[in-house]
Amino acid sequence: MRHHRVLRIISKLLIPFIMLFALYVQFHGDFGPGGGFQAGVIFASAFILYGLIFGLENVRKVAPPAVVTRLIAAGVLLYAGTGYAGLFGGGNFLDYSVLRADPVAGQHLGIMVIEFGVGTTVAATMITIFFLFAGRDR
Amino acid sequence: MIITLIDIILLTFMGATAFAILRLRSLFAVVMLSGIYSLLAASMFVSLDAVDVAFTEAAVGAGISTVLMMAVLALTGERERLPARTPILPLVVVTLTGAALFYATFEMPAFGDANAPVNLHVAPHYLKNSFAEVGLPNVVTSILASYRGYDTLGEVTVIFTAGVAVMLLLGGRKGDDAGIKREPADDAGNADSGDDDDRDTRGGAA
Numbered sequence: 001m002r003h004h005r006v007l008r009i010i011s012k013l014l015i016p017f018i019m020l021f022a023l024y025v026q027f028h029g030d031f032g033p034g035g036g037f038q039a040g041v042i043f044a045s046a047f048i049l050y051g052l053i054f055g056l057e058n059v060r061k062v063a064p065p066a067v068v069t070r071l072i073a074a075g076v077l078l079y080a081g082t083g084y085a086g087l088f089g090g091g092n093f094l095d096y097s098v099l100r101a102d103p104v105a106g107q108h109l110g111i112m113v114i115e116f117g118v119g120t121t122v123a124a125t126m127i128t129i130f131f132l133f134a135g136r137d138r
Numbered sequence: 139m140i141i142t143l144i145d146i147i148l149l150t151f152m153g154a155t156a157f158a159i160l161r162l163r164s165l166f167a168v169v170m171l172s173g174i175y176s177l178l179a180a181s182m183f184v185s186l187d188a189v190d191v192a193f194t195e196a197a198v199g200a201g202i203s204t205v206l207m208m209a210v211l212a213l214t215g216e217r218e219r220l221p222a223r224t225p226i227l228p229l230v231v232v233t234l235t236g237a238a239l240f241y242a243t244f245e246m247p248a249f250g251d252a253n254a255p256v257n258l259h260v261a262p263h264y265l266k267n268s269f270a271e272v273g274l275p276n277v278v279t280s281i282l283a284s285y286r287g288y289d290t291l292g293e294v295t296v297i298f299t300a301g302v303a304v305m306l307l308l309g310g311r312k313g314d315d316a317g318i319k320r321e322p323a324d325d326a327g328n329a330d331s332g333d334d335d336d337r338d339t340r341g342g343a344a
Contacts, residue, residue: 025193030274033189035282037293041197048205072301079291094287104273111274111283114290121294125301126202132308133209 004053011053018046026119027112036115040122047123048130056134065131068124075121079114086110144185152178163218165211173204186249190278260285 026039051059082094089098096110097103155175159168176199183192247254264281272280282290 029276030279031276033193033276033278035190035279038190038193038197041194041202045197045201045205048202052205069301069305072298076291076294076298079294083287083291094291096284096287104271107272107284108274110287111272111279114283114287115279118290118294121297121301125297126206128301129206129304130209132304133206133213136213136308 007053011049015046015050018049019043022046022119022123026115029115030108030111036118037122039115040119040124041126043119043123044126044130047127051130051134056131060131063127065128068127068131071120071124072128073121075117075119075124078117078120082110082113082117141185145182148178148182148185152182163220165214165216165218168218169204169207169211172207173200176200176203190276 022039022043025034025042026036029035029039047059047063050062082096082099084093086095086098087093089095091098094110094114096107098106099109100106152175155171155178159171159175162168162171176195180192180196180200183189183195247256251257264277264285268274268277268280268285272284274280
């Protein structure tokens with residue numbers, strides 16, 4: 001789609017806002033609708049749009065597959081690691097109240113960290129699946 | 139009244155879309171209609187005041203699934219082959235199951251009934267105490283991330299497993315990351331010859 005000038009320019013304009021919106025959904029999920037799952041999908045869609053318009057080679061330069069595949073595991077590890085942090089802090093597995101002196105502040109911190117883990121895994125998985133489908137030989 | 143009208147319209151559209159998906163043989167049109175179906179489902183969730191679910195459905199079902207299915211479509215044909223024979227038995231099974239499910243809805247408590255069992259167990263505790271215990275205005279996030287954090291960990295593991303499974307199925311050769319073909323001058327050729335050698339040895343042993 002390299003020769004579609006309108007698509008190229010519009011997507012160039014849109015991609016930063018898509019990513020910004022993904023970050024908003026990610027970190028505003030505590031207060032409104034949204035959270036890691038939705039944010040991860042939206043964040044991945046920015047990369048997928050870039051890949052569709054500018055070609056797979058270019059998006060692989062921006063998001064190297066070696067990094068993206070490792071991020072799939074990193075998100076799960078971040079989530080489970082937060083669970084263990086609660087365990088070592090003297091609470092139960094995934095008990096965020098012990099992460100800080102104030103239980104509510106601990107809950108807030110824990111939820112933010114695990115939502116970030118969810119978003120990382122979802123975005124990386126979606127980008128990887130797109131890479132694999134789009135990069136497959138005909 | 140307005141809500142009921144919107145629900146009826148959405149349900150009609152969903153039914154029509156589902157029927158069109160059944161009848162159409164052009165897979166491109168089917169993928170597009172699946173996206174539309176997801177969008178209608180998301181609107182239905184908004185009408186049911188489940189905005190978080192609606193958001194997920196719109197992003198995953200209408201958004202990314204459609205794009206991924208398009209990528210799959212580029213690998214397969216554009217048209218679905220006609221079935222060899224008329225599927226009578228599956229039709230009977232589906233009709234009977236659907237009728238049983240429809241019959242079961244008569245026994246369900248009314249939508250939003252405060253005395254429904256689902257609203258009497260832990261839901262009142264979440265609604266009354268989640269702000270004091272977790273401190274988030276969005277109860278859905280409190281439940282998903284904190285009260286039911288272990289379930290959500292399981293869900294993330296499912297996503298992780300899906301990613302790994304797709305990588306295993308489509309990922310190509312060992313040493314490749316996400317099926318990326320290395321430059322021919324790189325060690326790709328060596329890896330290929332190595333594979334061949336392995337196969338030869340095994341063949342010789344057999």
